[in-house]
Amino acid sequence: MSVWDDLVGQEPVIEQLSAAAGGTGGVAHAWLFTGPPGSGRVAAARAFAAALQCTQTPRGCGHCTSCHQVLQGTHADVEVVRPEGLSFGVKDARSLVLRASSSPSGGRWQVVLFEDADRATEGAANALLKAIEEPPARTVWLLCTPSPEDLLVTIRSRCRLVTLQTPPIAAIADFLVQRDGVDRGTADVVARAAQGHISRARRLAADPAMREVRDGVVAIPRRLTGVSPAVAAAETLVKAAEAERDAQTAELNETETSALRKALGESEKGRMPRGTAGALKDLEARQKSRATRVLRDALDRTLLDLASYYRDLLTLQIGAGGELVNIELGPELRTAAGKGRPEDTLRRLDAIMDCRERLAANVNPQLAFEALTLALRTG
Incomplete structure (x- = not known):
């Protein structure tokens, strides 16, 4: 060691x-x-x-x-x-x-x-x-x-x-097996799904619920058959990211606020001394900023997972011969590849990158994702 x-x-x-x-x-x-x-x-x-x-x-x-x-x-x-x-x-x-x-x-x-x-x-x-x-x-x-x-x-x-370089998928899978005791089948799947992100591979391996969330994201493309399904899909994706944000921040926010109020001299009746409102307001601002960051990170992971689907699709359409990220979706991807054109897949990948840029520019997530899913739709 x-x-x-x-x-x-x-x-x-x-x-x-x-x-x-x-x-x-x-x-x-x-x-x-x-x-x-x-x-x-x-x-x-x-x-x-x-x-x-x-x-x-x-x-x-x-x-x-x-x-x-x-x-x-x-x-x-x-x-x-x-x-x-x-x-x-x-x-x-x-x-x-x-x-x-x-x-x-x-x-x-x-x-x-x-x-x-x-x-x-x-x-x-x-x-x-x-x-x-x-x-x-x-x-x-x-x-x-x-x-x-x-x-x-x-x-x-x-x-x-x-x-540092993006580590090979095989090296990540070996790491999960040897260090975390993950079974080889799961290690291979999550190592590919994480696309070289070691920490995410470990979280996916340890948390079946997180794997289910990701499975739901890469299942979205088959649902985008029209305007109404596309708008509904956008709402689903944003709500899932918001749920992740709330799960990560709610308890932490409560603990931090309680600790600060106690340190500032909160009375048994919950009253705060004069002059402490500023400190509490500063904490609230930091918590809000943290929640925004967590939400953006969750939305960005969603976009990268979506991009992996279309990356696989493009790989099959142009015959690149590379290994699929979503290998478990192989039959579905091959069917979709036969029905579509590489230029349409590239357009959809561009739409995903445009959505990332909109989120970075502080565009409302719901609006950004609605524009995305409408651009991705097949019907």
């Missing part, structure tokens, strides 16, 4: 980071971890943080107390930043820079692991830039984004780049 065990199909990255943590590759003070969603960029950054704090040789043993604490998220000298909302503002960035400037209390380094650093606003990015340009001697920044272009050029030019 080592800290690198959760990195699937990333041997060059492991070699690069192991050498740096061991002192042979040099420890830069700012690193940029990039790669497509699900490739494991956060897992790679976390493993590197553990290797930097490891007390054994070679670094990253996975057994010592420091490795265990970093991987569990309890190490005092590893600050993990997870933007919960749609953006990470300048106020948060300045607070983070202040915390990052402190000396390590017991570890070798003061490590800041910033997940989804691309969510930093322009002001926040400028605040981070100065800290990355002139970091304290024992501070290391680990920034994670899908692409280097997601950060200011002035920031990425000061970072050592770590590029």
